[in-house]
Amino acid sequence: MRIWFDVSVVVYRETDEVLTRLLDSLAAQSVHCGAHFQVWLRNNDPDDAGRLDQFVHASSNYPFDLSVSHSRDNVGFGVAHNATFEATSAPFFFILNPDGWLHSTAIDRLVAAIGNSSSNVGAWELRQLPFEHPKVYDPSTLQVSWISGAGAVFRREAFAQVRGFEPCIFMYGEDVDLSWRLRASGWTLRYVPDAVVVHHTYASPGEVKPAQIVNGVLASLQLRTRFGTWADILRGLGCWLLQLARRPRFEGARRRHIATLPQYLRSMSYFRRTGLTYRQTGFRPEFRFWSYSDKREGAFFEFSTTELDPDVVPLVSIIVRTHRRPALLREALMSLLHQTYPRLEVVVVEDGPENSRSLVEKEFEGRLNVRYISTGVPVGRSAAGNRGLAIATGEWFGFLDDDDQFYADHIEALMQVVGGTSSRVMYSAAHEIPTKILALTEDSVSYQEADALLKYRPYSRLAMWQENLAPIQAVLFHRSLYDEFGGFDEDLDQLEDWVLWVRYSCATNFESVNRVTSRFRVPMSGRVALERQANLHSAYSTALERQRKMRVTLSPLDVTSMAEEQARRQAIIHVSRRRARMLFTRMRFMRRIFSTQAGWRRRISALRRRISP
Known part of the structure; x- marks a missing residue:
């Protein structure tokens, strides 16, 4: 498939170094699917015209045509891109910020995404690093509510239909406005997480702009x-x-x-x-204070901008447990297909007959490194999970049940945390989604979802012993823990993951990161939710009994540190004994009180010795 792009870059006082870096990244694209593009620089500073015209003279160094045009004034982001659009004719209009640069496979991945998209997709958004935009998207379909103008491709037909960017919005919000006009006109928008533009939107986390x-x-x-x-x-x-x-x-x-x-x-x-x-048209977007959509917590988790080498990074195995729900399994596997981490093994374990083998083989073999096994007869969640662990070959293990989903950065984020710690278990924040299944067949599923609830508590060993801090799909652990301590207790059908985490916590600390990288469904029905909670409550006492048999070696300092940490997290105001002693000794009047009290104690003790027989 050969795709033609016009690449539009609006320039306003960017340095030669910044523009050269962008143009060099375009020249270095490793395009295998086939693409041709021309680059158009639109200058919004007339006083800078002479300097930018020099890039045209150097354009022979690039494997693409380069043009430079000039606005009469600083007309803003959207108006300048509209002017370039009117001067171009390629089927796809690719806008980029001048202060960004592309990973070497970005256009290759865009070509693949466009080729796999239906004709009603009007725009594709690139992933920004080091700070990925935190807006929520569908992890399985990659549909998104709006796209960022820092790096996006528009179908010419769609861009022309809505007449491009709104000229009355000078800067910020014009990309949201364009996205919503496209959606109201019947177009859908798609996120392409493996097509990366490095764009330092913020100089530092939380920067005020x-x-x-x-x-x-x-x-x-x-x-x-x-x-x-x-x-x-x-x-x-x-x-x-x-x-x-x-x-x-x-x-x-x-x-x-x-x-x-x-x-x-x-x-x-x-x-x-x-x-x-x-x-x-009935289009009604959601307004969340100044935000334009729901967000995922952890906006300032800083990803590495280095391209990951699949020959170097460890293999991660994800075990997917399923039972007679091929349509839900499809969504879970699609979220795995979109993972940005480049070395992944998926083991699908069907608890019972082979209901999903044909789905896995027809739709995912060749696209995903996946193996499928079935237990033949139902053996339960825990035993099915152990079957998957037994045949997994990765250095790191994780789970994704068929009704849960990973966001595209889930494994990449956790494996980046792995690189900075000696812990053998790490977990991230998750969204709990109350869900009502409306219809479920082998081929399709429809459901109603309520607003997401954040599920995250930072790791504390003592807190983990009291309650489960991490839903099963949020966790990655090293295979050495499985080799040493085994997998699930197969007689447990509830809280089997919590018992496993507690057992592992006796041997290693966990790391946690407050970034939402996954989502899991719970019943929306109040009656079903109460029944589920009753089952969990019943299993809780059994889980505590399992803990009685576990042993951990801790120093006195470890125990006091755990107690201090627990007290600090539960208290509104907390002052440790050590801190209190230090504060008291710094206050002169307190030292006098203590010294006076000590003097009286010595006198009383001496008097007692004198009068004692």
Whole structure:
């Protein structure tokens, strides 16, 4: 398949070094599926025209055509890209930020994603590193609610249909507006997590960017006006008041925030009028304060920007337990197919007859390093899990039950944590999804999902002994623990994972990271949830009995440290004994009290000795 791109880059005072790095990364693409592209630089600073024209003279060094054009003024991100779009004709319009650069396989992966997409996909978003955007997406279909303009490819037909970027949004929010107009027009949007653009959006985790905050507030109000109801608009103005009342995050924040209101009011009529067509389609986006979608916790988990070598990284084995639910299994395996970690083995264990063999062989063999086995007759969750562990060949093990899913970065994130610790178990945060299954057949499943609940507590050995801190799919552990301590207790059908984690915790510390990398379903029905909780409560006493037989060697210091940690996490205000002694000894009047008390104790003791027979 051969795909033609026009690559559009809007430049505003970027250095030669930054632009050269981007162009070199485009020149170095290892394209195997076939692609051709031309690069268009659009300069938004007329005073910089002479310097940028020099890139045209050096374009013979690149295996693509390079053009430079100039705006009359700094017209903004979207308007400049629109001007380039009008001058181009390729079927796919690829926009990139000038301060980013591509991994060597990025365009290759984009070509594959486009080739595997249906005709109603209007845009594809690249993954940004080192800080991946935290918005939620579907881990199985990779559909996303909106795409970032830092790196995205648009189908020309789709971009033209909605007339490109909104010219009245100067910067920040214009990519969300375009995404929503595409969706309201019937197009879907897809995330491509293995096509990477390195874009240092933030110089450091949590960096405050005044322009982003101020322009983001204005754009959010404008988008509420275009796509939302009057109630959404009123809530947006309420958010504006809360933003005004909060502690300023940068110098001049309140003054700049107040200035956004008249700007918004002047544009309000235009956005309300031009949004009528989209509102009539029934498209209703969700507004979450200033956010445009749900987010995954851990936005500032910093990924390495180095490309992972599959010949160097350890093999990770994921055991997938399933039982007569091929349609759900398909979704779990699709989330494994999208993993960004490059060396993965999947072992599917069917607890019972071979209901899912044909699905695995037809849809995933050749695309995923997968093996399928069945137990023939049902043996239970724990025994099925042990069958998978017994044949897995990886250095690290994990589980993914058929009704759970990994986000694309799950294994990569945890294996990056592995590289910085000596612990043999690590886990991440997860989303718990209350779910109601509406229809389930061998070929399809439909369900209703409620809002996600965050499931995360940082690791504490003592806390782990009291309750399960990590849902099973959130954990990776080293195979040496399985070799030494075995797998699940096969007579357990509930809390088998907690008993296993407690056993492993007797031999090693765990590491945890507060980044949501997986999701697991629980019953939405109150009745079913109560029955499930009753079963878990019944199994809890059995799990505690198993703990009685376990032994761990700890020093007195280990025990006191665990107690201090537990007290600190449970207390509203906590001062350790050591800290209290240090504070008291620093206070002169306290030293006098203690010395006076000590003197009286010595006198009393001496008097007792004198009068004692």
